[in-house]
Amino acid sequence: RKEVEQDPGPFNVPEGATVAFNCTYSNSASQxxxxxxxxxxxxxxxLMSVYSSGNEDGRFTAQLNRxxxxxxxxxxxxxxxxxxxxxxxxxxxxGTYKYIFxxxxxxxxxx
Amino acid sequence: xxxxxxxxxxxxxxxxxxxxxxxxxxxxxxxxxxxYRQAAGRGLQLLFYSVGIGQISSEVPQNLSASRxxxxxxxxxxxxxxxxxxxxxxxAWRGSNQPQHFGDGTRLSIL
Numbered sequence: 001r002k003e004v005e006q007d008p009g010p011f012n013v014p015e016g017a018t019v020a021f022n023c024t025y026s027n028s029a030s031q032x033x034x035x036x037x038x039x040x041x042x043x044x045x046x047l048m049s050v051y052s053s054g055n056e057d058g059r060f061t062a063q064l065n066r067x068x069x070x071x072x073x074x075x076x077x078x079x080x081x082x083x084x085x086x087x088x089x090x091x092x093x094x095g096t097y098k099y100i101f102x103x104x105x106x107x108x109x110x111x
Numbered sequence: 112x113x114x115x116x117x118x119x120x121x122x123x124x125x126x127x128x129x130x131x132x133x134x135x136x137x138x139x140x141x142x143x144x145x146x147y148r149q150a151a152g153r154g155l156q157l158l159f160y161s162v163g164i165g166q167i168s169s170e171v172p173q174n175l176s177a178s179r180x181x182x183x184x185x186x187x188x189x190x191x192x193x194x195x196x197x198x199x200x201x202x203a204w205r206g207s208n209q210p211q212h213f214g215d216g217t218r219l220s221i222l
Contacts, residue, residue: 034210043201043213097143097162103154
């Protein structure tokens with residue numbers, strides 16, 4: 001089993017739609033969770049950290065389910081500019097410096 | 112504020128030639144530093160990370176090496192490049208209890 005797994009997509013959604021991605025992780029000792037966004041041929045950029053209680057940043061909501069070992073990202077009112085690949089990131093174990101990146105979920109928002 | 116510089120942006124090298132990619136961070140002290148590679152259409156593969164000067168952890172045995180001669184400088188090297196070394200190389204830094212932030216990346220093509 002991969003340490004971090006994501007559905008590669010693509011998810012093709014119309015503008016204004018709500019879309020959700022999940023990411024599962026295998027190490028129950030992981031403590032830090034993030035979502036990054038990567039545009040084509042660009043570096044990944046931090047979208048948001050994921051906190052135990054869940055957190056929201058504008059149209060984006062991230063949640064953590066420790067019991068089932070997954071994190072989720074919900075995007076409301078999708079914009080054309082949201083089209084990108086969304087990477088799930090988990091630290092390999094509590095207190096370590098190593099971070100594991102998922103292979104990403106590709107989102108296309110259609111006009 | 113912190114910034115990360117990575118160069119060159121693009122590099123074309125013949126098989127068997129040496130490689131040196133440099134990454135520097137400004138505005139922070141004692142960052143954790145990382146080198147990743149992303150093959151076309153693939154996820155990020157952690158190559159090396161460093162928690163301090165002269166301290167290098169290697170994740171994947173391969174044709175590459177890394178060095179950290181100064182606190183905010185991280186260098187990726189190879190003595191003889193292989194075709195399989197082609198890819199998008201990304202440097203990242205991380206402060207205490209913070210997520211990673213990436214440089215712009217170097218797109219390396221081996222001919």
